[in-house]
Amino acid sequence: MLIRRYFRIRSLQFLYAQHLSKINFKKVEKNMLQNIEELHELYIFLLYLILKIRDKAIKNINEISTKKKINSIQKIAYNSIIKMLSNNKYLLKYKYLKYYEKKLWIKQDESILFLLIKEMQKSQIFKNSIQKFNSSFEEEKNFIIKYYKNSIIPNKKLIDYIEDRYIINGSENLYIAHMIVCKTLQSIKLSTPKNFKLYNIYKNNENKKFIIDLYRNTIYHKDEFNKLIEYISKNWTINRIATLDLIILQMAICEFLYFPNIPPKATINEYIEITKIFCMEKSKIFINGILDKVFKLLYKQNKIFKIEKKLI
Known part of the structure; x- marks a missing residue:
């Protein structure tokens, strides 16, 4: 439902743009499909963000002196859901694709990661969870989802950072990408296979066919x-x-x-x-x-x- 509505909205926006500009509808269609590809890139970028936050947390454990602070960082560093993501071959393959070299995280991004960890430690969600360090799988999942929704999605510096790196047409792509990340995290269970498939925006080209057919048939x-x-x-x-x-x-x-x-x-x-x-x-x-x-x-x-x- 979420993706289909997104595709309808995208089709509406590009049909409206084509109506106003009178540009050849095939050129507008190409731009529309590129826009949807950007959604997938954002989705992968945000998943890698979670992995990078974990890597930063693991690194910080060796630099922290007090046991209390070490326990706090471990909520991210050893989170079972993030660990499953970090071993997923469908996600890891992107760092070996040349096209994604500049799309994923680079060393200069570490200040953003440090900020996100600091804000997590200040959040009420974190303060509530730290009281119970030995968490179940479901509790770890609930923690990471709440952290993502309350600390990552609304972070203004992260939003500015993403907008600097991506050509975002309005806020729809970023919003939808965040929602797909949340759905991905929610879908992970203790019994989930190590190499579970990531969310497929085009769903074996079914969704791609839907938006192309909707766009073309509306014009024709x-x-x-x-x-x-x-x-x-x-x-x-x-x-x-x-x-x-x-x-x-x-x-x-x-x-x-x-x-x-x-x-x-x-x-x-x-x-x-x-x-x-x-x-x-x-x-x-x-x-x-x-x-x-x-x-x-x-x-x-x-x-x-x-x-x-x-x-x-």
């Missing part, structure tokens, strides 16, 4: 969709509908007609949620009403064949 068939929208809206000509509202309607109708595995209700719900993010308050009611009528008409005309039980 927009005149057809516009006639349908104009017929349903009656008192509203296409020129009177706000551009973003219109593109959202076109995309939803595209899913009705060209994505038989996505239930119509799921399509409508997803685009209403997207409308809440990008459009005026009144747009939600307008778009919901149009989509409901369009679906009923197409269903009556036997133009929609849906597999209702299949999840989005």
Whole structure:
């Protein structure tokens, strides 16, 4: 659900950009796919950040004199979940790929790592956890997830650092990358194989095919969709509908007609949620009403064949 909504939003943004710029749609599509590749790069970068924080913590143990401080650093240095990540061949392979040489952490980044460890030690999450040093696997996992959500994600210096190193189009990529990291950490169990597969954003090209088909079919068939929208809206000509509202309607109708595995209700719900993010308050009611009528008409005309039980 998270990734598909992200892909819908990305498609909407690039369809809107193409509409305004009138640039060849294939060039815009190329930029869109590059943007999604950036999401994967950020995901790998953030996983390596966790490993680098652990490496820094292990190094610091030898430099700390008091037992209390050593015990505190061990919460990161010997965390079972991070240890599993550090031995994962699917993650480790990236440091040997030439393209990722400048994408991952370098020696000059250590000041950021030191800052993140210091802020962890000051956090209430850490103070609560240190009272119980001998933790279970689940407690170690909960600790690292809480630490990540409360100390890493909102850290302003880290955000600035990442924005300096990556071309981030808005905050969506970074937000989604953080959420995927959290899902990865949450999925790790004591029984998880050593070399578990990382989160696949393209999901064996299924998601990549989804966004390309959605983008292209919305452009290819927009005149057809516009006639349908104009017929349903009656008192509203296409020129009177706000551009973003219109593109959202076109995309939803595209899913009705060209994505038989996505239930119509799921399509409508997803685009209403997207409308809440990008459009005026009144747009939600307008778009919901149009989509409901369009679906009923197409269903009556036997133009929609849906597999209702299949999840989005």
